[in-house]
Amino acid sequence: MEFIDGYPEYMRRSIKKVEATREERISLVMEPMSAEEREKVLSTYHPDYMKEGKRPLKVGASKGEIVHHETANILEARPQVIPDEIDLSCINHDVDILIIGGGGAGTVAALHAVYEGILPENVLVTTKLRHGDANSMMAQGGIQAADSLDDEPSLHFLDAMGGGHFANKPDLVKALVMDAPKIIEWHQRLGVMYDREADGHFVERPGGGTSRPRLHSAKDYTGMEIMRVIRDEARNLGLEVEEFSPAVELLTDGDTVTGAVLMDLETREYSIIRAKSVILATGGYGRLHIQGYPTTNHYGATADGLVLAYRVGAKITDMDSAQYHPTGAAFPEPILGQLITEKVRGMGAIPVNADGETFVFPLEPRDVESASFIRECQARGKGIETPTGMVGVWLDSPMIEEIHGPGTIKKELIAMWRMEHQFGIDMSQDPILVFPTLHYQNGGVEIDVNGWTGIPGLYAGGEVAGGVHGKNRLMGNSLLDYNVFGRRAGISAAIHAKKTSPGKITLDHVIEFNSLLDEAGIDTERRSPMVLPDYRGERAIARALNISI
Amino acid sequence: MGKNKISVYIMGKEHRVPEGLTIMKALEYAGYRLVRGCGCRAGFCGACATIYRKKGDYKLYTALACQTTAESGMYLTQLPFIPANKSEYDIEKIKAGPNTILSIYPEVARCVACNTCTKACPQDIQVMDYIQAVKRGDITRAAELSFNCLQCGLCTARCPSEIKHYHVAQLARRLHGRYLATKSEPLSKRNRELEEGCFENEIDEMIELKPEDLKKRYFEREIKVSE
Numbered sequence: 001m002e003f004i005d006g007y008p009e010y011m012r013r014s015i016k017k018v019e020a021t022r023e024e025r026i027s028l029v030m031e032p033m034s035a036e037e038r039e040k041v042l043s044t045y046h047p048d049y050m051k052e053g054k055r056p057l058k059v060g061a062s063k064g065e066i067v068h069h070e071t072a073n074i075l076e077a078r079p080q081v082i083p084d085e086i087d088l089s090c091i092n093h094d095v096d097i098l099i100i101g102g103g104g105a106g107t108v109a110a111l112h113a114v115y116e117g118i119l120p121e122n123v124l125v126t127t128k129l130r131h132g133d134a135n136s137m138m139a140q141g142g143i144q145a146a147d148s149l150d151d152e153p154s155l156h157f158l159d160a161m162g163g164g165h166f167a168n169k170p171d172l173v174k175a176l177v178m179d180a181p182k183i184i185e186w187h188q189r190l191g192v193m194y195d196r197e198a199d200g201h202f203v204e205r206p207g208g209g210t211s212r213p214r215l216h217s218a219k220d221y222t223g224m225e226i227m228r229v230i231r232d233e234a235r236n237l238g239l240e241v242e243e244f245s246p247a248v249e250l251l252t253d254g255d256t257v258t259g260a261v262l263m264d265l266e267t268r269e270y271s272i273i274r275a276k277s278v279i280l281a282t283g284g285y286g287r288l289h290i291q292g293y294p295t296t297n298h299y300g301a302t303a304d305g306l307v308l309a310y311r312v313g314a315k316i317t318d319m320d321s322a323q324y325h326p327t328g329a330a331f332p333e334p335i336l337g338q339l340i341t342e343k344v345r346g347m348g349a350i351p352v353n354a355d356g357e358t359f360v361f362p363l364e365p366r367d368v369e370s371a372s373f374i375r376e377c378q379a380r381g382k383g384i385e386t387p388t389g390m391v392g393v394w395l396d397s398p399m400i401e402e403i404h405g406p407g408t409i410k411k412e413l414i415a416m417w418r419m420e421h422q423f424g425i426d427m428s429q430d431p432i433l434v435f436p437t438l439h440y441q442n443g444g445v446e447i448d449v450n451g452w453t454g455i456p457g458l459y460a461g462g463e464v465a466g467g468v469h470g471k472n473r474l475m476g477n478s479l480l481d482y483n484v485f486g487r488r489a490g491i492s493a494a495i496h497a498k499k500t501s502p503g504k505i506t507l508d509h510v511i512e513f514n515s516l517l518d519e520a521g522i523d524t525e526r527r528s529p530m531v532l533p534d535y536r537g538e539r540a541i542a543r544a545l546n547i548s549i
Numbered sequence: 550m551g552k553n554k555i556s557v558y559i560m561g562k563e564h565r566v567p568e569g570l571t572i573m574k575a576l577e578y579a580g581y582r583l584v585r586g587c588g589c590r591a592g593f594c595g596a597c598a599t600i601y602r603k604k605g606d607y608k609l610y611t612a613l614a615c616q617t618t619a620e621s622g623m624y625l626t627q628l629p630f631i632p633a634n635k636s637e638y639d640i641e642k643i644k645a646g647p648n649t650i651l652s653i654y655p656e657v658a659r660c661v662a663c664n665t666c667t668k669a670c671p672q673d674i675q676v677m678d679y680i681q682a683v684k685r686g687d688i689t690r691a692a693e694l695s696f697n698c699l700q701c702g703l704c705t706a707r708c709p710s711e712i713k714h715y716h717v718a719q720l721a722r723r724l725h726g727r728y729l730a731t732k733s734e735p736l737s738k739r740n741r742e743l744e745e746g747c748f749e750n751e752i753d754e755m756i757e758l759k760p761e762d763l764k765k766r767y768f769e770r771e772i773k774v775s776e
Contacts, residue, residue: 035768067571133596147739150773154751162767170756178748181739188732191640191723194690200731206774215772221697224593228700229726236637244584251653265584298589334618336569338591363774414697418672419592422616428566530586537566540580 001387004176005371006332006424010281011433014384017356018394020156021058024149024404025350025358030452032361038368045379045435046319047372048471053291057208058520059513060310067319071286074303075310076182077526078514080262083507088251090480091259092271092504095124095488096497098183098260100247100305101281103134104128104223104479105299107230108277108486109279109493120238124273126262128531129245135283135298135463136482140224140341140415141207143216143483145180148204151212153177160311160477163209163365163468164442166518168319172468173484175449181486183218186483192229195412205346207475208326215476220341220415223479244533245271246300248309250278251505256456257312276500279458280305283488284441287533290322293438294337303465304529309445311513314453316468318443323473326351326369327435330392332423337437341416342366344395345489347449348403352394352431359393367472370436375514382473384433392435397427428491442469451489457500459493461485554682555621555695572599572614572625586627591611592639594617595701598628600670607722611703613671633713654717657683659710666704666714676704676714683717691718692725 001008007015033041043049054066059076067075096118099106102125110125127133143424146156156177161168184202187194194216195203204213214307218225234241244265251259251274259274282305286297295301310316319443329338345351345362351369351375353359358370377383383391408427409417420427444466451459462482469477534541553568553766557575564579578775588596597614604622614627636653643649651657657680666676678753679694742748755763 017615032772033766107599128589129584130594130596132632133594137595138589145736147733147736149735152751153743153748154755155770157752157755158763158767158770161763166728166760166764166767174752174756178743178752179741181736185740188736189727191726191728193696193722193726195735196730199734201733201735206642210774211770211772219696221593224699225696225722228719229723232635233640234724238637271630296591298594299587333569334574335591415593418697419616422592424619455565525590532582534582535574535577536580536582537578540578544580 005426005430007430008387011384014354017208017354018352018396022396022399022402023351023355024309025396025497028358030358030361032364033368034083041375042367045050045374046367047291047324054320058317058522059516061315063212065316065319068322070288071285071319072405073526074307074325074530075529076517076522077524078517079249079510080527080529081337083506083510084364086261086270087115088505090272091274093124094277094502095273096122097279098273098275099123099125099279099281100260101242101283101418102131102243103281103462104227104482105285105486105489106279106281107234108483109461110234111230111421112238112487112490113494114205114237114239116491118494118497121240122361124240124242126242126247128244128265130243132227133298133300134227134480135301137224137227137340137417138296138298139479140220140339141343141346142205142217142222143226143315143479144207144210144214145184145216145480146212146214147181147228147446148175148212151214153180156209156214159210159475161470163474164472168470171449175488176468176480176484180207180480181541183483187226187229190233191228192218192226193442195200198199203315205343206363206364207342207346208369211472215343215346219344220413226479228231247308248303248529248531249311249507249510251507252312253506254502254508256503269546272505274505275498276502277459278477279489279493280309280445280460280464281462282409282464286438290438293324294328295438296325296328296337296339297438298445300532303441303531304528304531305460306445307529309453309458309460310339312455312458312509314455314458315446316444317446318471319466321442321471323366323439323440323442325439326366326373326398326436327395329432330390330435331386331433332389334421334423336390338419339437339439340395340432340434341413344397344400344413344416344543346426347400347412349395349399349439349468351395352396354384355382363492365472365474366539380392386433391437392433394431395434398429398431399521401428440473442466442471442473449488450492451485452492457496459489463490497535555619557619558624560626565592566619570619572612572617572619573597575619576614583661585629587615590615593699595699598703599625600703601625604759610691611669611671613701616671628702628706631706632703633702635713635716635717640723645688645724649724650688650717650720653720654713655749656711657717660684661710663709665707665709667705671701671703672699679718679721680712680729683721688721688724689729691721695721700736703755
């Protein structure tokens with residue numbers, strides 16, 4: 001097959017049609033869908049509306065909740081830890097606060113626990129890979145905060161509620177939008193380099209489902225810029241981070257969470273941590289590949305915290321809803337499923353089909369936009385098939401240069417430009433091919449406005465927690481979520497730790513959970529938490545010998 | 550994924566892998582279950598710093614394993630960890646002066662301008678130029694030039710002058726963001742309003758609305774997103 005500037009010749013024919021209609025698209029005013037139109041496209045085409053992908057949970061505090069099979073499979077699984085094999089008499093670390101997860105939420109929680117008066121040496125952050133290896137690092141487009149003159153937190157509230165189909169917990173959304181300007185102020189003080197106008201105010205862009213331009217960005221490395229600054233701050237404060245040490249089980253005194261069992265990923269040695277407060281900041285579940293979708297997520301996004309919380313009796317909410325980001329890369333093969341930031345649409349690129357026709361308002365909430373892409377490809381047959389059999393629609397990125405001037409993409413979307421360029425495509429000249437990709441866990445562990453899970457001693461913040469986004473998160477609300485609820489969880493955990501003595505540590509809940517599985521008739525070999533996915537080649541797995549040496 | 554297979558040499562050992570995979574996926578195809586050297590898998594975290602040589606070539610090249618296609622004849626190894634020292638400082642107590650960074654990272658003055666750091670950077674950053682900017686005391690220039698840094702550490706691993714470029718750059722960006730960038734007045738105004746209790750009632754009223762009334766207000770809200 002002959003390739004011309006990254007695309008095979010037959011795809012070039014479709015690109016010609018996209019180019020032919022570009023001029024008229026620049027000035028085109030498109031209208032968003034009505035409530036009825038949204039409902040129709042979602043119920044017919046969105047993957048989450050397909051009932052066969054899910055089942056009700058048979059055990060636990062949220063028994064009866066409908067979740068995806070992939071989620072049920074890890075919740076209804078045997079604990080990895082076998083209580084008889086663990087010696088609880090030797091405590092490796094005795095701390096005030098244990099934070100499980102070294103991404104955005106965990107780091108923000110650690111910093112705020114210290115601001116609240118806990119000594120850094122009495123906080124332990126543990127993480128399965130490196131400090132900062134997290135979806136927080138990968139967020140590109142921006143963070144929402146209603147701080148412009150013609151914007152208000154109440155509009156941000158309304159946008160988030162509507163985007164989430166009004167299933168969000170309103171008090172959590174209120175906390176999210178009211179804390180947002182304070183979070184940006186904190187970042188400014190730490191030295192985060194947001195993009196600014198000449199007068200010092202932020203460059204703010206719209207996102208899908210926002211009624212005002214409200215996205216603060218740092219080029220398209222927004223998540224990385226925030227994460228590397230807060231990580232640097234944590235290092236300056238002397239906060240200890242145990243890397244390559246995932247938590248594989250919590251410890252309790254029967255009612256209260258009192259610590260966790262960690263495992264060194266390389267030596268396999270376990271360690272026992274006793275803590276007065278425990279914060280779950282383990283992120284989401286993209287690497288479960290819900291409904292077989294590729295994912296934008298980090299290697300470690302396997303929902304470990306959800307599993308651990310569920311086993312000690314925490315409830316989960318909105319776990320029937322996954323976010324499929326409309327614009328995952330569909331071509332070329334090496335970047336399949338990787339994220340094309342929503343900022344590309346925020347800056348004016350419009351999705352078009354194989355014939356160069358527009359088919360959807362470019363800034364619908366993500367679920368509506370994704371469902372429309374699926375409709376265009378599957379029902380209308382207007383997608384473009386790649387040489388490996390993927391089907392996608394065009395995102396007409398050269399429009400950005402037409403609207404904002406030549407060179408804009410390399411200036412404001414440098415991460416995207418680099419990724420495409422690395423694999424032979426110049427997105428300032430040619431459109432890019434996209435299709436929905438698994439992006440975000442909308443629901444999670446139930447929390448209150450203080451990040452408390454309802455289980456004494458256990459707090460949660462960030463993607464592991466649910467309720468903030470209802471059934472669909474808006475762009476720019478996840479970076480905000482981990483800052484707002486990471487902070488709140490850190491403060492609450494600190495307050496709790498100050499008035500608590502170290503507790504008894506047991507694994508009784510593991511024994512109880514095993515009995516619950518037996519009573520529910522769940523006869524399974526599955527073990528969880530998963531910790532990491534396994535992407536080895538089939539042949540290599542089939543021929544691997546499991547012998548001790 | 551192509552049907553044709555190519556030979557790559559993982560830490561010196563030959564493996565046959567399909568053509569067209571990234572280096573990271575080639576390692577996995579060959580049977581490696583990655584723990585070190587794998588993070589975001591999308592070019593944002595810098596975990597997969599890779600050093601390789603090509604058959605018949607004497608040069609050592611650098612790459613991110615998740616953002617580079619494996620080629621026939623590559624001798625591959627990954628850096629599991631970079632033990633570079635980061636200086637600790639209190640961002641509130643330091644000032645953005647011309648010698649601030651040099652006083653915290655004095656080894657910057659040892660730069661011999663060999664440009665090895667720039668050649669090693671998988672993000673194509675002009676690393677040596679920002680180190681020179683630091684030497685001149687131009688913090689903003691260093692902050693801007695280094696912005697796309699993923700902190701993979703390859704520059705530092707290759708530097709003959711023991712400079713910790715990526716930590717130096719982090720400090721430059723924080724100094725710029727904290728002290729040199731013009732601050733947002735509307736943000737300060739909004740935070741003053743929030744401290745005075747503004748917007749509380751408006752949101753509480755919406756929380757009290759009947760679901761159908763909230764829904765109506767949402768679909769009737771004015772959308773002003775054009776620039």
